[in-house]
Amino acid sequence: MKTIFSLLKLTVITLILFAVIYPLAIYGIAQFAPNQGKGETISVNGKVVGYQKIGQKFDKSNYFWGRPSAVDYNAAGSAGSNKGPSNADYLALVQKRIDTFLVVHPYLKKSEIPSDMVTASGSGLDPNISPQGALVQVKRIAKERKLDEAKVKALVESKINTAVMGPETVNVLELNVALDQLR
Template sequence: MKNIFSIIKFTLLTVILFAVIYPLAIYAIAQFAPNQGKGETISVNGKVVGYQKIGQKFDKSNYFWGRPSAVDYNASGSAGSNKGPSNADYLALVQKRIDTFLIVHPYLEKSEIPSDMVMASGSGLDPNISPEGALIQVKRVAKERKLSEDKVKTLVESKINTPTIMGTSTVNVLELNIALDELK
């Protein structure tokens, strides 16, 4: 009987600690984070249009496209495809993405397509593409929007985020498309 009461006390203590105290502590810490821990939102004219750290689907020809998503950009189900480079289904999917990309970008060769334009990220929600991935889309976007390629290229170059110390340069697709909409 003595052991049962000890077990019950320990269970109640851990429930209180991990189901009440810990979540409250994390919530309190989040209040000091940007947007009180609700994510870094991007707003246009006072309306939230997306999150800075979560990729969104852009598939219209007059917008820059982001990385493909293994979860169809569903943030509640963040995951990769879990298929390796020798998986036949995965290879067929990547080939389909390459074929689609080449149809819309007939001026490109297969070897010119950056891997991030046809392969999903580990989370399936990467909001960024490589500068090369953005620059190869300039011709299509400029043509669709009836803008000069130089103007669109300059916009892309202005949106390249270079790392401070280490890492690779990236372009946030949502921020780029918002800036594209603001071009006249």
Template sequence: MKNIFSILKLTLVLLCLLAVIYPLSIYGLAQFAPNQGKGETLSVNGKVIGYQKIGQKFNQSNYFWGRPSAVDYNAGASGGSNKGPANKEYLALVQKRIDTFLLIHPYLKKSEIPSDIVTASGSGLDPNISQQAALIQVKRIAKERNLAEAKVKALVESKINKAIMGPETVNVLELNVALDELSLKNTKVHTN
């Protein structure tokens, strides 16, 4: 009986500590973080359109595509496919992505497709793509949006995140927002 009371006391102490005090302290600390711990959002005309650090689904042909997601871009269930590089299902899925990419980008060869545009990241929510993955989409997007390729390429180059270590990347959400702004400016120029 003595052990049961000790166990119950420990359970209550841990419950208070881990289910009340710890979450409240983390919430309190988050109030001092940028955006009060709600994440780095991107707004257009005062409306939040997405989170800069979480991958978004873009599959329309007039937008830059990001990395595929093993969790369909569900931030509440982040994770990879958990399939090894020799798994037949995984290899078939990657081949399907390659085939689809080549169908939409007939001017490319398979060897020109960077791996990050056909493989999901470990979290399934990577918001960035490599510079090469963005640049190989320029021709398609320029055609879809009736923009000069040079303008779209310059836009990509202006959005490259220079890294001290590691590869240079491009945030897909930021790039697509800038692309919409460029298209809007181009439309205004042609209508005036």
């Protein structure tokens, strides 16, 4: 009986610690983060259109496309495919993405497609693509929107983020928001 009472006390203490105190502490710390821990949002005309650090699905031909997602951009289920580079299903999926990309970008050769445009990130939610991934899409978008290619290319170049360490990136949501404002 004494053991049961001790285990019950331990359960209640653990429950209070991890279900009440810990979440309240994290919530309190988040109040000092940008946007009170609700994420860094991107707004247009006062309306939130997305989160800066979470990738979104863009599949219309008049928008820049981001990296493919193994979780269909579901932020509740962040994950990669967990299939290795020798997995037949994975290789077939990547080939399908390459074929689709080439149909929509007939001016490209297979060797000119940046790998980030046909392979999903580890999280499935990468909001960024490489500058090369954005630049190969310029011709398609300029044609779809009836814009000058040089103007679209200049927009891409203005949205390239350089890091002290790591590769240059382009945030797809920020780029598409700026694209909608381009005339």
